[in-house]
Amino acid sequence: MPVPAVMAGQQSPRAAAPTLTVPSRFRGPAGSANGGYVCGRIAEYLDGPVTVTLRRPPPLDTPMTVESDGGDGLRLRHGSTLVAEAAQAHNSPTLRVPDTASMAEARAAEGRAAYFQDPLYPDCFVCGTGRQPGDGLRVFAGPVPGRGLWAAPWTPDASLANGSRRLRPEIVWAVLDCPSGIAAAEAVDLSENTAILLGRMTVLLAEVPAVGERYRVIAWPIAHDDRKLTAGSALLGPGDGVLAVAETVWLTVPRPAAGVAAKGTR
Secondary structure (H helix, E strand, C coil): CCCCCCCCCCCCCCCCCCCEEECCEECCCCCCCCHHHHHHHCCCCCCCCCEEEEECCCCCCCCCEEEEECCCEEEEEEEEEEEEEEECCCCCCCCCCCCCCCCHHHHHHHHCCHHHHHHCCCCCCCCCCCCCCCCCCCCEEECCCCCCCCEEECCCCCEEECCCCEEEHHHHHHHHHHHHHHHHHHHHHCCCHHHEEEEEEEEEEECECCCCEEEEEEEEEEEECCCEEEEEEECHHHHHEEEEEEEEEEEEEEEECCCCCCCCCC
């Protein structure tokens, strides 16, 4: 059962000791949760832009404990195992993007990333090609020719709403996850034996989108330092309005064998 967020002025993270359970709908690889979704669920317990660092693949359908880290941040644990840490962001992304893509460009780019020729995680809640409309987000970001930008259209389903026409905030975190990973990986042309894991995610959410509206998700690479890839992503509304921006850090790992649940924390 979802745990209600701790709102400002109601209850501090230090006083809270709830559990957080991720339903199997929000899976990434087989057996673990989508990393962006989990980051968004944890972020609800803190105010303002939040940075979440993933330490282990979050399990599905299993209660995890949300606890104080002894300061102003939080830890998420599965038994004695540290799954994630969260704190208010010290270096938050701004609501500025390096480039935009029109809806026509986003539609033309959709599904054209090399990743979708042989997707490693076809059941991922965000980018899974095996998920049906109304179940997964089906955000298939592809490169916009000559632009250093990846883009896809997205229309949120009513099942993602928070009781009104607005989405739950963790869905915005999720939709900003996978496109940034695809952009990060394809910009450096990783070998076919290499995969990536979401390690850290920071999101600035200015406006929660509404169900049934047409949006664009864009992503772009930022830096490549040995095993670490940094990327950005954003959710755009009508007129290129920026609703949310993320900065993500990904780590390269050996590509898992077929059938192995090793998408890391996505």
